[in-house]
Amino acid sequence: MRLEPAVIAEPMLQAGPGDLSPSTRSARPGITVSDAPAELIGAMLRLLDRPRDRRVLVPLAKRETLWRLMTGERGEADRQLGLADGGLTHIARAVGWIRDSYAEAFRVEDLARSSGMSVAAFHRNFQSVTAMSPIRFQKRIRLQAARLLLACRPHDVTGVASRVGYDNPSQFSRAYKRQFGAPPRADVARTRPRTVHAAAATA
Helix, strand or coil: CCCCHHHHHHHHHHCCCCCCCCCCCCCCCCCCCCCCCHHHHHHHHHHHHCHHHHHHHHHHHHHHHHHHHHCCCCHHHHHHCCCCCCHHHHHHHHHHHHHHCCCCCCCHHHHHHHCCCCHHHHHHHHHHHHCCCHHHHHHHHHHHHHHHHHHHCCCCHHHHHHHCCCCCHHHHHHHHHHHHCCCHHHHHHHHHHHHHHHHHHHC
16 A cells, blocks of 8 residues: 555545644654554454455545554654655655665765755655665665575575675675674575475465
């Protein structure tokens, strides 16, 4: 379910003054994980329990789900997406670009310019959303992608390193070990048996 700014803005405009919690202007990250409240789970489970109702009720269920998100624990961060000039909206675009193009080198100055911010403001907003710098965020995405690729290609460490954007296999191995606690081959060896076993059990 994509949280599009226009979709979020509509219920914000319809909500009364007391329906949304006031802005706290806190520095909580915009990318977080939290427990789903019962009301949010209920909005989705009702559709799963009644397949014949989905075609008619999906739009209503999406609207209810969105409202539960906007008024929930992390609602302020979600509501920022509905603000055309919200800093989170611009950072979300930059985050999306890094996720889609993680193997490509980039200059923070260029991302800041495309986001309409100074480099200092971009760094500050990016840090508040992701709890890390743009370069560190890209490195995290690269290493997570590499780990998935290595699950299927455990003997091609050099090829996987190049595919996710590392020119130096040794640098890749050091970064991988810092992230996951073991070099690529050792990490694959300790995780792959559980994956294979689980696949066999499912089959």
